[in-house]
Amino acid sequence: MILVSSCLAGVECRYNGSHSYVEKINKLVEEKKAVMACPELLGGFQTPREPAEIIGGTGEDVLDGKAVIKTQSGNDVTDLYIKGAYQTLEMARQIKADTIVLKENSPSCGS
Secondary structure, eight states, rough: OOEEGGGGTTTTSTTTSSSOHHHHHHHHHHHTEEEOHHHHHHHHHSSSOOOOOESSSSSHHHHSOOOOEEEETOOHHHHHHHHHHHHHHHHHTTTOSSSOOOOBBBBTTTT
């Protein structure tokens, strides 16, 4: 089974209410070969939401407590991103995902 970022399958869940549709990804979901997840929504965010960036390191640094994730206005939203990451990990375990396809350039999916 494949776990994919919801926005890649056309769900309008990105920070600005848009998606990043990829036809091949959507087809996998339609064929029930892939399951969608949005780590940010799983973490408790709404759509749309203020853009956020990792400050002071990488995603690994965030998990190690060495970096934070802040919105453009300076709100620390690290805890919500960490919650979403763990919820997504649990989802991948539940479906026994052997492949995971996440959105590039997202503070929760990839940089």
